[in-house]
Amino acid sequence: MAGITGIGGSGLDIDKTVKALVAAERSPKQTQLDNLEKKSTTTITSLGAVKSAMSEFQSALSLINSPSLFQARTATSSKTDLLTATAGLKAGAGSYQIEVKSLATSSKVALASVADSANATFGNGTFTVKVGNTSLPAITIDSTNNTLTGVRDAINKAGADKGLSATIINDSSGARLVLSSTTTGAGEDISVIAGSDDGSGSVNLSKLNFSAPASGEPDPAVGPDDSAARIISRAESAELTVDGLKVISKSNTVDTAIEGLTLNLKGVTAADSPLTVGVSQDKGGVKTNIQNFVDAYNKLMGVISAETKVTPVGDGKAPVIAGLVGDAMARGILSAVRGELVNVPNGSSGVRSLADLGITTQKDGTLTVDSAKLDKQLTNNFESISALFTGDTGLASRLSKRLDPYVQTGGVIEQRDKSLRSTLTTIDKQKEALNTRMQAVEARLFKQFNAMDMMYAQLSNTASSLSASLDNMPWASGNSKK
Known part of the structure; x- marks a missing residue:
């Protein structure tokens, strides 16, 4: 609502005054909601980072808890x-x-060549290609595929799933089909069984016939007929x-x-x-997974440290406060995980703890690996390392169980996340209510100040009228001299 300034000469800036009063009344509640929204949003982000790091750590634990890792x-x-x-x-x-x-080798054969292949056609009929004792689907030749190119394409279609392919090679005697198989081993040679056709073409379909010699028999000698079929390579074991x-x-x-x-x-x-x-x-695989375990643990410790940290910025400015500063849940996670690292089960022998593997804790709470000591234990105490990490009572299982209440569906982190998101929804509703209330306050103040301004104008007019009347009275000092 627009303000009316200075009706009747009051000179009061109603618009500026009302806005200042509304802002003063809005400020405490607005600040409270903004601070709560910022804290809730920051905490949600921090919870997400911690949960992600915990899930990654559990994945590393799952890998190292696999008995097959140590059997590999x-x-x-x-x-x-x-x-x-x-x-x-x-x-x-x-x-x-x-x-x-x-x-082991596969079969490759060159079928009899066809002269004047550009104009040659085969008669209508069928033929079959075999690889060893496996027959491809029978191939039908008709007017749609009775050229050498058509036969090639038909063979490639029939042999696509059997590892058989055909191509055309032009040599001094004409053009011929060369068939290749990917099936290796003795007895897996290519053969082609083609009967006589209907005589409708310039080349009889039987020209494609080829019989592979039995395993152990010599390859047929290449005679003076350069156009004859021949073996390029035999299938051998x-x-x-x-x-x-x-x-x-x-x-x-x-x-x-x-x-x-x-x-x-x-x-x-x-x-x-x-x-x-x-x-x-596979000691190398075990060592890699142990290093992955250490890396995932260190990442978890780093994330928790970052999300529970107060960072001063200097120059009298407020410090940056992470989302989980002073949070009991974060302290609980650290306590649970670190407690298991130093827990040595009763009756254990050989490699009894991470320290025995050369894995020790640094000042910042992260782990470091003495590679030489770990290599020595992998050589001398491989079975003990498996016992340390695997099984229901192994370190990996115990650590994972400690983390489950926090990261599982319906766990602590999920419940807190839901609660905080509910808080954000409530904040949005409270902001809407605050805006509605402030609009009402602004309207009321404008009404009151405008009424006051109008009253002031009326009183000013009355005062001016009275003053003029009094000035015209006979007793007035100015009138007595007339």
């Missing part, structure tokens, strides 16, 4: 350019001498020896020769020059 094996090869190895949980620790005699024992594999990925160990063959070893494959406990 790692495999090494003395000649990784010729062979790599992967160890499973069942792989026995030890060393193996391996000679790779030959690699890999041959290797493991500690002198002969192994035959249809694939270059050999996972049945040594229990729990997968050998990936890449090349042939020199005669009488075997390579060595070693299998041992």
Whole structure:
């Protein structure tokens, strides 16, 4: 509502006066709501940061609490350019001498060439392509695909899921289909069975026929007819020896020769020059997970420290107060976690605590790792390390249980977050109510001040009229001289 200034000559700035009075009345409640909103928002942010760090720490605890971590094996090869190895949980620790005699190969054949392929067409009919004993779906040739290109595309469509593909190569005798298979191993050669067609084309479909020789039989000799079909490469099995024992594999990925160990063959070893494959406990993986545990713990400690800190800014300015300063929940988390770190279960032996692994607490509450001491314990007390971390009474499980009441669904942090968000909703409603009340106060004050101003004008007019009347009276000093 606009103010009316100085009606009747009062000269009072009603608008400025009313706004000042309204601001004075609004200020205490507005300040209270703003401060509560800022504190609630800051606390919500702090709770989110702490919960995130706690969840990350629990993830690290879950990884290190896995018995399979300590059962894992790692495999090494003395000649990784010729062979790599992967160890499973069942792989026995030890060393193996391996000679790779030959690699598994796949079949590749060139079918009979077709002269004048640009104009050649096949008659209508069907043919089948086989890889070893596996037949592809029968391929039908008709007017839509009776060219060499059409046959190629039909083979590629039929063989897409079987690892068989066809391409066209032009040589001195014409154009021919070359078929390639990804299936390795003896007996997996490509063959084509094509019967006679209906004679509607310039080339009979039977020209695509190709019979692979049986395993162990020699490849057919290439005669004087350059256009004849031929074998480019035969499908063969890999041959290797493991500690002198002969192994035959249809694939270059050999996972049945040594229990729990997968050998990936890449090349042939020199005669009488075997390579060595070693299998041992995966100490590197355990060390990595222990370091991840320490890193996640240190992050949690850092987040809690940052969210419970008062930071002075100097120059007489108010300090920056984090959202959980003086918070009992934060103190409870620190107490619970640190208490478990130094808790040594009764009856434990070997590696009994983190300190035995070279993991110690620094002045700021974070952990540091003595890598050399940890490596020594991994070598000498591997089983004890597993007992320290894993199982229902292990350190990882105990720490996780301490954190569960805070981070689980419906836990302490979630309940506090809901309560604070409810507070923010209440603050918004109170601000709306405050605005409504201040508008009413402003309207009332304008009404009162305008009424006062009008009354002042009326009184001023009356006073002026009386003064003029009195000046005209006979007894007035000015009139007596007339």
